[in-house]
Amino acid sequence: MATMQIIFALIPAAIYLVAGLPATSGGMTIGTLVAFTALQSSIFRPLMGLLNTGAQWVTSMALFSRIFGYLDLEVDVPEPTHPVALPREQARGEVRFEDVSFRYPGSHTDALHDVSVEVPAGSTLALVGETGSGKSTFAALVSRLYDPTAGRVTIDGIDVRDLSSADLAALVGVVSQETYLVHGTIADNLRLARPDASDIDLWQALEVAQIDDVVATLPEGLHTLVGARGYRFSGGEQQRLAIARTVLRNPRILLLDEATSALDNDTERGLQAALDALVVGRTTIVIAHRLSTVRDADQIVVLDHAEILERGTHATLVAAAGRYASLAAR
Ligand SMILES: Nc1ncnc2c1ncn2[C@@H]1O[C@H](COP(=O)(O)OP(=O)(O)O)[C@@H](O)[C@H]1O
Numbered sequence: 315m316a317t318m319q320i321i322f323a324l325i326p327a328a329i330y331l332v333a334g335l336p337a338t339s340g341g342m343t344i345g346t347l348v349a350f351t352a353l354q355s356s357i358f359r360p361l362m363g364l365l366n367t368g369a370q371w372v373t374s375m376a377l378f379s380r381i382f383g384y385l386d387l388e389v390d391v392p393e394p395t396h397p398v399a400l401p402r403e404q405a406r407g408e409v410r411f412e413d414v415s416f417r418y419p420g421s422h423t424d425a426l427h428d429v430s431v432e433v434p435a436g437s438t439l440a441l442v443g444e445t446g447s448g449k450s451t452f453a454a455l456v457s458r459l460y461d462p463t464a465g466r467v468t469i470d471g472i473d474v475r476d477l478s479s480a481d482l483a484a485l486v487g488v489v490s491q492e493t494y495l496v497h498g499t500i501a502d503n504l505r506l507a508r509p510d511a512s513d514i515d516l517w518q519a520l521e522v523a524q525i526d527d528v529v530a531t532l533p534e535g536l537h538t539l540v541g542a543r544g545y546r547f548s549g550g551e552q553q554r555l556a557i558a559r560t561v562l563r564n565p566r567i568l569l570l571d572e573a574t575s576a577l578d579n580d581t582e583r584g585l586q587a588a589l590d591a592l593v594v595g596r597t598t599i600v601i602a603h604r605l606s607t608v609r610d611a612d613q614i615v616v617l618d619h620a621e622i623l624e625r626g627t628h629a630t631l632v633a634a635a636g637r638y639a640s641l642a643a644r
């Protein structure tokens with residue numbers, strides 16, 4: 315491009331030079347000379363435009379190859395060829411881990427090692443452990459973000475690998491620390507979970523999540539726009555909107571992965587009531603950094619370096635005076 319520009323800048327100089335030489339100056343009038351240079355400079359723009367098109371073409375091809383490279387990626391968790399139907403209405407929601415080990419691709423150690431856990435339908439399992447002990451990995455295997463390296467994860471006795479992703483998505487709901495609000499109205503965001511929900515359904519869900527009063531005070535109510543990351547709402551309010559979304563979805567199995575850890579104590583207390591309402595009648599796997607939320611679980615599993623260290627209820631684990639007891643005493 316620079317070379318072309320230099321050449322184009324030099325051309326008028328060359329024309330003047332040639333026109334001024336004794337050999338040619340006799341045959342050329344001033345008028346011809348001026349007309350010639352003017353024409354030459356007006357052909358400059360379209361020519362540069364053509365050259366730019368070439369450059370854009372090359373850039374676009376590079377982008378296209380990245381886009382198609384992405385589309386061609388192999389699916390990590392393939393759809394089963396003969397899915398077993400388990401519609402939400404028929405599911406009880408029993409979750410079982412049978413000798414499950416999992417290692418992240420490229421990692422040298424297991425993120426979960428030989429874990430067997432049974433979560434009866436409708437009960438609550440609490441996972442406790444240091445950061446990096448494998449709690450989120452456990453939750454990821456239930457929602458089948460990954461497939462286990464060994465062993466199997468079942469829901470109502472059916473391997474999650476045999477469930478269609480649509481059935482599994484209807485069965486399992488996740489509330490994590492990271493909540494996403496898409497750019498749109500509050501109603502749009504809630505209807506992501508259930509497109510056919512009526513306004514009344516939306517308000518009921520907001521009420522369960524204890525955020526209906528906040529939305530009611532907004533001038534545009536349900537039609538208030540929320541920004542790209544929902545920055546008009548505080549962290550706690552965003553969490554509650556995410557909970558309202560999960561209420562609408564009405565999953566049989568609920569995964570709460572440190573759903574309240576980003577919040578301060580007061581906000582968490584407010585949210586806790588919303589979560590308690592959500593948990594009723596569902597199989598719940600709760601990962602919490604604060605043990606207050608864990609106390610009442612039917613079953614507590616303490617993970618340590620990818621393995622189960624202790625399991626029991628709050629009472630039995632405190633009596634055993636192990637890791638859980640020392641965490642609880644803190
Ligand atoms: N996507 C990933 N790729 C590789 N290793 C990972 C990935 N996610 C987590 N890990 C590793 O797996 C282990 C368990 O992580 P995680 O389940 O997130 O722990 P927790 O939720 O208990 O803090 C950690 O050692 C972590 O570094």
Ligand SMILES: [Mg+2]
Nearest residue numbers: 449450451571
């Ligand atoms: Mg985690």
